[in-house]
Amino acid sequence: MPELPEVETVRRGLAPFMEGAAFTRVELRRANLRFPFPERFAERLVGRRIEALDRRAKYLMARLDDGATLAMHLGMTGRFTIELAGGAANIPGDFVYQTGRNAIHDHVLFALDNGVSVRFNDARRFGYMTLIDGMLERHPLFEGIGVEPLSNELTPEYLAKRAAGKIAPLKSFLLDQRVIAGLGNIYVSEALFRAGLRPTRPAAVLATKSRAPTAACERLVAAILVVLEEAILAGGSSLRDFAGVNGAPGYFQHTFGVYGRTGEPCLQCGVAIERIVQSGRSSFFCPRCQR
DNA sequence: AAGCGAACCTGGCTGC
DNA sequence: TGCAGCCAGGTTCGCT
Numbered sequence: 001m002p003e004l005p006e007v008e009t010v011r012r013g014l015a016p017f018m019e020g021a022a023f024t025r026v027e028l029r030r031a032n033l034r035f036p037f038p039e040r041f042a043e044r045l046v047g048r049r050i051e052a053l054d055r056r057a058k059y060l061m062a063r064l065d066d067g068a069t070l071a072m073h074l075g076m077t078g079r080f081t082i083e084l085a086g087g088a089a090n091i092p093g094d095f096v097y098q099t100g101r102n103a104i105h106d107h108v109l110f111a112l113d114n115g116v117s118v119r120f121n122d123a124r125r126f127g128y129m130t131l132i133d134g135m136l137e138r139h140p141l142f143e144g145i146g147v148e149p150l151s152n153e154l155t156p157e158y159l160a161k162r163a164a165g166k167i168a169p170l171k172s173f174l175l176d177q178r179v180i181a182g183l184g185n186i187y188v189s190e191a192l193f194r195a196g197l198r199p200t201r202p203a204a205v206l207a208t209k210s211r212a213p214t215a216a217c218e219r220l221v222a223a224i225l226v227v228l229e230e231a232i233l234a235g236g237s238s239l240r241d242f243a244g245v246n247g248a249p250g251y252f253q254h255t256f257g258v259y260g261r262t263g264e265p266c267l268q269c270g271v272a273i274e275r276i277v278q279s280g281r282s283s284f285f286c287p288r289c290q291r
Numbered sequence: 292a293a294g295c296g297a298a299c300c301t302g303g304c305t306g307c
Numbered sequence: 308t309g310c311a312g313c314c315a316g317g318t319t320c321g322c323t
Binding site for chain 1: 316
């Protein structure tokens, strides 16, 4: 589910309900997700007010009034839903409220002093939450993390410098969160399609011998921006289980150029889209448009 | 030392 | 209907 646009969509959905509110009760239904919860996690949260709900890379960052930050990662299947005091409701980000047998995957419940409760459900438990004191940049999760793709730090010059001399394929180079923070398997495929670059090309094609950006690098940076901005505008992408409250499948999936379209015609040239496996993950590309 | 495959965990879909 | 096999948005670890 969650690459940068999905996490940003969740953030925008949750922020109006969480910012300015304080935790009145925190319930952990198990001792760990991907990692154990930190010591006294629930006790430390209760009474704290959320000053802002931000995003860094694929993390939701709740800035607390005691200076600490609650960092939350959705993993593969993590999702937040909210309920208002008077009954079930859904956040503007349009996520399905889980009921029935999925309830066994409700792992964290936050009750807030504005009457809102927030539920974290994560079937595969690749998600996690932690509390960070002090400088974020020095926390193991965030030191060495790459640039925000939607900030002005992502420039052709930056990307060329990072790519220079690298033999690794563009696919894995772009998935590396130490280079760019927030891209995932879907948007890497989409960005490479837009840039006309085959995922198997070595990352070094982005740089000249003097480590300056090539034309391909310029195209790629532009493509990354367009793909992410479009996805955020559309309310996050949507794979099967990213459906909206009204049961409608998500909005952005129609506009995928290559992701999940094996054998279907390229929207630009009609040639069949191909799927290959790189580093154990699927890559999709048009064999004619991407060289 | 970069780069790859495996591992973490569960559910959904396909095909026999 | 049952069951085996394969696939999935992410990240980290350990072996070349």
